[in-house]
Amino acid sequence: MSDLPKNAQCVLKILESTDSLTTKEILEIAMTDKFAKICIDCAGGDTFVAAADQLVEMGLITKKFGKGGYRWQLVKD
């Protein structure tokens, strides 16, 4: 995990302790004190979401579009 970029590490850490989250919820959590030190770019959000998208490509998380937008979820073994 430490090989991943900071934004990606942050997304994984946020999703570790929850079932699934919307994009807005992830960004809100990312901006809290607990996570602000791990990630960068969460204010604008676009590069942060791009990092989440890369995690989807790597098979580490999933995203599903539905009512209200996307929900992101950790892939559990």
Added chain:
Amino acid sequence: MALKPRQVINAMNEYYEQYPACGGRSIHKFGEEASNAYIEAREKFAKFLNAADESECIWTRNATESLNIVATSVKLPKDSKIVTTSLEHHSGSLPFIERARRDGLGIEIVKARSDGTFDIEDWKRTIDHDTSLVSIVHSSNVTGTITPMKEIAEIAHDHGALVMSDDAQYAPHHPLDVQDLNVDFSAISVHKMCGPTGMGVLYGKLEHLKSMNMFFYGGDTVSDVRFENGKILPEYLPPPEKFEAGLQNYAGAIGAGAAAEYLLTIGMHEIEKYERSLLEMVLERFRDMEHVHILGTDDINIKTGLVTFTVDTISSAHDVATFLNDEYNVMVRSGWHCVGPFHYQMGIDPKRGTARASFYLYNNRFDVDTFLSGMETLIEASK
């Protein structure tokens, strides 16, 4: 970020393949060719802006650097004030806010209206004889609204203030005539106008550039550096060289010149008209989409070819961008677009953000239809 035409790529490849040398310092053939191409590129760019003299065009890394050079180096009277707006890109406001903090100058913000336009009366009220500089975005990268620059420049000059025009969004899409607008400075971003990344231009009236302090010091900025009585004594060159220290991005400048020439050959009036025809298509269909809310005016006569919006069935604009990219291969930008103050002013949480679709000369009606179909599917799927 605009796509790059073959003419720009060829011009840059030609430099790297046929005369890859430093301009202005080497006497060999490659050096001579590089110097000539570098000079020619500046002439092309000066023509693009209708600058009175090519020495008024300084190559920079980007519009942000252009704005920072002015904010840092222009001479402003003690106790004067700088005026800027709530619609500025962070690169247009922060350098001036920091300058004001550095020198204890006043700073006043003209608030944009909710449609991204300005009330000219606000400018008349705010610009007074204490105002030394006005920094304004010419065309907003969020609302697309075009500022009445000529009118504001006149008000500023009547009060003895300088005008810094942020033309990053305006220059690629509209005819830009710095002499007619009578602005003192203009900042341009080349990557938005079909040119290479990492290139920008600072236009400045020669009299101001001559009197300004330098931003960087070093090689290629001097006519002589003597050593007398144990002291190093530099004599600096006039503009543009005094602002272009060290090895330059020759390929970038040549690419920028090629981009300027390419756009002028097509015609900036033609480009403006064409983009507005695409924009009109989008705005018409958007008016019928009840869940879409446009940020900024829908008057195409005072708007650049872009539309920024929110979708009330979606909790984040990033989801709009992700969906259109994944499902329709349509690339739009999402977030706060480096314009935090206006998002806060409009009560839009930056985490929710806004989505922005931009159109340029290479887009066509099919592209617009694809985007709009994507929007319809997105709204249906998110309800």
